[in-house]
């Protein structure tokens with residue numbers, strides 16, 4: 109019997125995490141697997157951690173949890189979960205039940221057929237029209253620029269075999285863009301579609317601006333091809349400038365000196381200034397990444413796990429026992 113680990117990043121999910129846990133275990137009990145669920149509390153400010161403690165005491169041996177000292181982001185939470193997971197196969201799932209647990213059986217079947225990555229792709233049915241149009245355009249652009257293939261509708265919901273998990277864990281980078289990393293490691297991947305479900309409770313942590321930032325990360329994380337734009341643009345503009353000079357000289361020689369347009373001049377200065385700023389920002393992005401990588405900071409800090417309870421709890425029992433002694 110194989111061992112299956114389910115990794116669940118949770119950030120302020122007190123409304124749904126118990127609901128998730130119950131439904132998940134119902135499904136897991138019907139499958140022919142030995143299982144564990146690894147919850148990672150990503151520095152929630154609500155009662156999520158308390159709920160996780162309860163779940164862990166209710167199902168000892170089948171539950172792990174780790175709680176971060178603050179919010180480090182979903183990428184860090186997934187990494188922590190993957191490090192903790194001991195299974196032969198690992199599934200990454202959201203806590204909000206947008207990833208239906210019922211699909212696990214199908215994923216396991218595909219895993220048993222020898223696939224190392226079983227990817228669930230959500231259909232965009234029920235999404236807001238402009239949102240899905242925007243994402244589609246984005247993915248088309250990204251795939252033109254980036255070496256790895258990033259599919260529309262594919263998120264972090266997937267099953268990974270042990271070799272695939274180990275491959276992911278061997279990538280030490282600080283700036284983690286999982287969608288790209290999953291694709292970068294390769295292995296035998298298979299994709300199937302599922303219908304997108306609405307959140308069961310709580311609310312999404314994505315604002316539009318964070319989506320845009322995430323999008324930029326995707327463009328910049330995988331190679332330095334965007335820097336090439338700067339080179340190309342520079343060459344094209346230099347060429348145009350040279351042509352313009354030739355034209356002005358020829359004009360002056362054939363028709364006498366003419367005074368050039370003021371508006372044209374301003375437009376060129378401002379336009380070029382904008383292009384230069386953009387390119388400088390782009391270079392800055394790469395330097396920023398180098399800066400973060402060279403610090404070699406850990407991806408996350410853990411303050412509590414199912415094995416080492418919170419200091420406050422330990423303190424309380426210690427105090428209680430010293431009181432008894434007196």
Ligand code: UDP
Nearest residue numbers: 117118119150181182185202203204312313
């Ligand atoms: N999440 C997390 N850390 C964060 C933000 C989100 O661990 O900083 C978790 C969240 O608890 C959920 C999953 O990542 O389990 C997906 O988040 P969400 O549902 O907000 O994203 P959406 O489904 O809207 O893309």
Ligand code: MG
Nearest residue numbers: 202204206307
């Ligand atoms: Mg969600």
